Amino acid sequence: MSASTIIPALRYADAPAAIEWLCNVLGCTKHAVYANADGTIAHAELALGGGMIMLGSAKDDVHGKRFKSPDEVGGVETRSAYVVVADADAVYAKAHAAGAVIVREIQNTDYGSREFAISDPEGHSWSVGTYDPWKAQG
Structure with a gap:
C-alpha cells in the first residue's frame, strides 16, 4: 500500500x-x-x-x-474531499441507510466515474466515487 x-x-x-x-x-x-x-x-x-x-x-x-464546522456557518464550506471506492453503489446504500444528507445523487460521469456526494453529520462534504486519478481511465 x-x-x-x-x-x-x-x-x-x-x-x-x-x-x-x-x-x-x-x-x-x-x-x-x-x-x-x-x-x-x-x-x-x-x-x-x-x-x-x-x-x-x-x-x-x-x-x-x-x-468552524459548516453547520456553524450556514452550511458554507471551503473544502471537500473525494473518496475513491471500488463500488460506489454499495457505499451509497450504506450512506443512505445511515441517513446521510445526499448532496448529489449517484450518477455516471463523462470521465468514467460512478459517484455521489454527501454531507456528514456536522456538514462536511464528501464526494465518493470510482474515479481513481492514479489509474488509467478507459
Whole structure:
C-alpha cells in the first residue's frame, strides 16, 4: 500500500461520533485514536486504501478558533474531499441507510466515474466515487 503525502485534517464538535460515522459509512478504519480523559479526541487517524484523514475534537484555543464546522456557518464550506471506492453503489446504500444528507445523487460521469456526494453529520462534504486519478481511465 502506498502512503498519501497529503492528509486532510478536520475538527468536529463530536469527534467520537464522527469517527464512527466515517468508519461505518465510508469504510474508514481506525489507524490511531488518542482520546482525552474527558472523552474528546486529541488526535485520530482514519485510513482508507492508501489515503488517510486526521481529525480531532473542536478546541476553544487560539488555533482551534480558526476552524468552524459548516453547520456553524450556514452550511458554507471551503473544502471537500473525494473518496475513491471500488463500488460506489454499495457505499451509497450504506450512506443512505445511515441517513446521510445526499448532496448529489449517484450518477455516471463523462470521465468514467460512478459517484455521489454527501454531507456528514456536522456538514462536511464528501464526494465518493470510482474515479481513481492514479489509474488509467478507459
